[in-house]
Amino acid sequence: MALIVHKYGGTSMGSTERIKNVAKRVAKWHQAGHQIVVVPSAMSGETNRILGLAKEISAQPDPRELDMIASTGEQVSVGLLAIALKELGLKAISYAGWQVPIKTDSAYTKARIESIDDAKVHADLNSGAVVIITGFQGVDAGGNITTLGRGGSDTSAVAVAAALKAEECLIYTDVDGVYTTDPRIVSEARRLKVVSFEEMLEMASLGSKVLQIRSVEFAGKYKVPTRVLSSLTDPMIPLDEEMTSGTLITFEEDENMEQAVISGIAFNRDEAKITIQGVPDKPGIAHQILGPVADANIDVDMIIQNQGIGGLTDFSFTVHRNEYAKALDVLNSKVKSVISANSIVGDDKVCKVSAVGIGMRSHVGIASLMFRTLSEEGINIQMISTSEIKISVIIDDKYMELAVRALHKAFGLDQAK
């Protein structure tokens, strides 16, 4: 008997028929003797529908009130799933985040989980009940509802699994695992049976939509074995088969594991780059530029500063495309005159393409193969950023698919191992 956390995405919860299927799958696990906690997302489209109403009323809706309304989608989901489980004869109880409670900070629309009380949930599990907890949300110290931002239900599930010391966290979704790249762009993309935590972290941060990055961080921090698998299979497939399907995120570097040099090509179209030209090349300048940006709650991704010439340098960074206008606004109003920059320019028609792989550590020439491949396709590289296990480039977004396909082939990811 093990304690297992299941997470179901919006598509898996998309209709009452699908919710009944989720209930059948959960019941199968429960009847095999496992203790099950389920963290479902809102029914697909529901959160967008509600936030659309807010946008009809205000171009810049108050974040606290947005969380008040956005959190309702999951509340409906947990109630419906509890009803479906009871209909199958199981004991089941649902909780909103504040009822557990899942405590977060007060950063509305992008809150971070601070603690999860496991007492109530363990008591329910020990009484034989399936416990269903709303994803995506929590409650701050003032008793206000908060949400974790898009994809936050993955984070909720992994955080709940960590708090409950669950044996495994199963992320059921509409894809059957993590691929070498997006199969919609490269038909030869292959599913990875195992991926290391570090690779998964890079892939998530680089735009792979399979798992939200904070959920991977949580999985890594608390070493929660996490598996991404399909919710579209027959709910009654044998448990053994289901337990080994999908992609497992592992925390051990297994020496026997035949590790490819590169595990996957990730990409992200939601990028915008900003360059501040003619910045005095002196200590503290990066903070003077990015401090006000951070204060405005804008996440910065890649940051590049070149060696200065003649006491002046250019400073570039990327932000989410949705925050491009806001970032430019902050820079023009609060930064430009303070640091006496010459000009601020930007482009929100760029994308990021990355090659990720733990094998990179022990192989040379990965970067040069990547740059050569792009060059042969006539794609200009605008920015480069590297870490120990990934290389990312910013390119014109019209070349994104071409770049992904070329790199996937160049690194031999289309060949079965």
Added chain:
Amino acid sequence: MALIVHKYGGTSMGSTERIKNVAKRVAKWHQAGHQIVVVPSAMSGETNRILGLAKEISAQPDPRELDMIASTGEQVSVGLLAIALKELGLKAISYAGWQVPIKTDSAYTKARIESIDDAKVHADLNSGAVVIITGFQGVDAGGNITTLGRGGSDTSAVAVAAALKAEECLIYTDVDGVYTTDPRIVSEARRLKVVSFEEMLEMASLGSKVLQIRSVEFAGKYKVPTRVLSSLTDPMIPLDEEMTSGTLITFEEDENMEQAVISGIAFNRDEAKITIQGVPDKPGIAHQILGPVADANIDVDMIIQNQGIGGLTDFSFTVHRNEYAKALDVLNSKVKSVISANSIVGDDKVCKVSAVGIGMRSHVGIASLMFRTLSEEGINIQMISTSEIKISVIIDDKYMELAVRALHKAFGLDQAK
């Protein structure tokens, strides 16, 4: 400066355009110097939509989980209204019932309010904010979400007004006040400028849909001056005009008030009657019959027992039509054999029509005029029940409109006073 509670129904909150109109009206009151608490319903159709999902999953959904999901409609409403008020430059904050908290008992889907904490709300009001509180819901001692049942937002509003010692509770709805009867059935129906609390209580209990009965009970218990008025007027009409529109429920019998003998004709089509035939006429029999019905949480309305003949009597009562099957089930399984009744018969095609008026106290012949009028229309009376200020009859529901029109005319309600 006064503290005023506004309540807006589902139709008034039915679209983002209408929510913006509600915000304009609230802003007008706030800018005139009043402290405003708003209790909105869910957007029209929303609660039905959500409960419909539950019904697709289970014929008898778990009540706790129903409340979990049904409460979300109001949560969306309060958030959207707060956003709309902020868009107008006002300070505003929304609360779900559990955040206030509004404490209730644990009778899911028909909970009763036990207490309302006014500390947080008063603090917000004193800071200049408009406070918006979800109608229809609260939280029980165990921290579970409860709902008050259909129309519960009226009750929430009046209860909040009582807890805050508000000067007036304004119930904005899609009708412009309380009428002598439903204008859709009798075109000559007239709006009452003032109605006594007792008459309103009878009218609500007798099927007038204008106010939920528990809200009237609350208004009476705590003497909350409550006004029913239209939300469909231009939100910017002068405050003086708005303050005297609609129908005021009063707690004083004003001697100068020209009181009609009968104030209105109420009716209710949601009735079903059940008769237990051949019941031993001995002490305790009513409790033996109705105890199990009450235990099943079924509300009983009219109860009639005739003088027995030969040691046996017939015992009749009415229930809500939706609970007819459940009530028959309880009686057949738990009551019939215990009390050795001959048979249990029923009819769910009946309705109740009532004449209500404080003036009845000092006038004789009201009942006989009522019975004669129905008789002249060829309508058979199946059950009769009276109180100090009302007479109700149960008749075949196909005669309902005819009966209402005939009685409205017979009591002179179509003549302007």
